[in-house]
Amino acid sequence: MVINNVEIAVQRKNIKSIHLSVYPPLGTVKISAPIGTSESYIKNFALSKWTWITEKRTEILESYKEVKEKEYVSGECHLLFGTEYRLFVEVNPEEAQTAIIDGDYIKVSVKNKNNVKSVLDDFYKEQLKERIERFVSKWEPILKVHCEGIKYRTMKTRWGSCIPAKKTITFNINLAQKDIECVEYVVVHELVHLIEPNHSTHFYKILENNIPNWKQLRERMN
Numbered sequence: 001m002v003i004n005n006v007e008i009a010v011q012r013k014n015i016k017s018i019h020l021s022v023y024p025p026l027g028t029v030k031i032s033a034p035i036g037t038s039e040s041y042i043k044n045f046a047l048s049k050w051t052w053i054t055e056k057r058t059e060i061l062e063s064y065k066e067v068k069e070k071e072y073v074s075g076e077c078h079l080l081f082g083t084e085y086r087l088f089v090e091v092n093p094e095e096a097q098t099a100i101i102d103g104d105y106i107k108v109s110v111k112n113k114n115n116v117k118s119v120l121d122d123f124y125k126e127q128l129k130e131r132i133e134r135f136v137s138k139w140e141p142i143l144k145v146h147c148e149g150i151k152y153r154t155m156k157t158r159w160g161s162c163i164p165a166k167k168t169i170t171f172n173i174n175l176a177q178k179d180i181e182c183v184e185y186v187v188v189h190e191l192v193h194l195i196e197p198n199h200s201t202h203f204y205k206i207l208e209n210n211i212p213n214w215k216q217l218r219e220r221m222n
């Protein structure tokens with residue numbers, strides 16, 4: 001059955017009442033109905049839930065889009081500090097590999113097209129490093145802390161981590177996709193761990209005093 005250009009899989013089975021579900025990753029709509037339910041009844045049922053179906057499908061498709069693996073090809077959208085850029089890939093076997101911002105584009109020149117990801121990762125790391133170092137220098141005197149070492153790597157579940165005993169902080173390279181205010185929030189968060197290692201009331205009090213909108217920023221990031 002097709003309603004408003006959406007294909008709906010209908011299954012009649014030995015159940016008491018009609019029900020509807022939307023499944024990831026493609027937002028497939030399925031309706032299960034008791035045996036003998038008429039086509040028009042099912043159609044009206046679907047239409048009565050249409051707002052919900054549309055919202056649910058959008059939600060599923062959006063979240064799927066976000067986790068979709070990048071292909072690192074020309075035309076693909078990449079975020080840098082919250083701004084969208086299009087990727088432009090050029091293969092120049094004879095030239096040095098580079099990545100630069102040019103207007104709305106991130107132009108990547110590689111010796112081989114399989115190198116795009118690694119060149120871009122280095123570029124993101126450099127971009128992030130510059131911002132992080134600036135924020136660390138800005139906030140160290142304000143918080144009266146000193147960070148001995150900064151590392152960068154890709155992490156799956158956290159934006160940053162701090163080892164207070166060694167005064168070292170690691171930042172997630174994926175932070176380079178986030179708004180600059182969010183990057184600053186993560187820097188302050190990790191620096192505050194040099195004062196207070198745990199997420200105690202004291203920790204949040206210091207954070208709040210310095211970044212009053214930290215909750216909004218955290219929400220925006222996740």
Ligand SMILES: [Zn+2]
Binds near residue numbers: 189193199
């Ligand atoms: Zn923390």
